[in-house]
Amino acid sequence: FSQYFQLPSVQYLIKTEGVLLIEMKSDLTGQIRARLLNTFNSGVSKGLENALLIMSKNWKKADEPFHKILPYYISPKEPISQSLALILEDYEVAKNDLFIDPWNVSGLYSASTFGEKTEANEAEKTALKQTSELYAKYVNALAEYEAQRKKGKSKKAIQALNTALQLNPYSIDLLEKRLAMNEKKLNAKYREYDQDLLEILRSLK
Numbered sequence: 001f002s003q004y005f006q007l008p009s010v011q012y013l014i015k016t017e018g019v020l021l022i023e024m025k026s027d028l029t030g031q032i033r034a035r036l037l038n039t040f041n042s043g044v045s046k047g048l049e050n051a052l053l054i055m056s057k058n059w060k061k062a063d064e065p066f067h068k069i070l071p072y073y074i075s076p077k078e079p080i081s082q083s084l085a086l087i088l089e090d091y092e093v094a095k096n097d098l099f100i101d102p103w104n105v106s107g108l109y110s111a112s113t114f115g116e117k118t119e120a121n122e123a124e125k126t127a128l129k130q131t132s133e134l135y136a137k138y139v140n141a142l143a144e145y146e147a148q149r150k151k152g153k154s155k156k157a158i159q160a161l162n163t164a165l166q167l168n169p170y171s172i173d174l175l176e177k178r179l180a181m182n183e184k185k186l187n188a189k190y191r192e193y194d195q196d197l198l199e200i201l202r203s204l205k
Helices: 009-013 043-056 089-093 121-131 134-149 154-167 172-180 189-201
Strands: 017-028 031-036 067-074 103-106 107-111
Touching: 017 043, 017 154, 031 043, 134 154, 154 172, 172 189
Parallel strands: 067 103
Antiparallel strands: 017 031, 017 067, 103 107
16 A cells, blocks of 8 residues: 555654554445545544545456455554554454455555464463553553543543554444543544444444
8 A cells, every 4th residue: 555655644654553444345336435444643544545545446346245344554663463463352353254364564565464473372462561562552541541531631531542542443442432532522533433433343243
């Protein structure tokens, strides 16, 4: 996908950490439409939306109903597929047949995770938790969310929750928390994304 990105989207791409979920679904005519199921507060989301718009114009029509989700793991240093995906239970949902093998993106380089390690034992998970910078960032975001929520600081709590969901968009619990927060403090666009993604995740439980 990176070849379809244009500045300043590329600048955001090489310094962003998180997961974007791309839904590809055929309509009644067989035309496959692509959209993001979640979004970041950065140029990466907009850049990827533009890239999908360009790419999907060349896709062939589906002969039968088609519906897949492609996880796009973005991290310039630490592969999410070999850290958070092995540590957090929420990532297990990505093993459902609805999902395509995720793509790891590091800077402008992207590659499928097909054939990579997909399971970790408890000892390996413990070791990863101690060394993974992404996991530390995730845990810190959750702690910050709880701290700011207890102080009644909704804006800062949502900012922390946004960080956590950027790293773990598979969490039904976190999505529900963001939807439940004061709507005046929550961007309407996040609500639309969260509602659609929640519906899909709940259907896979």
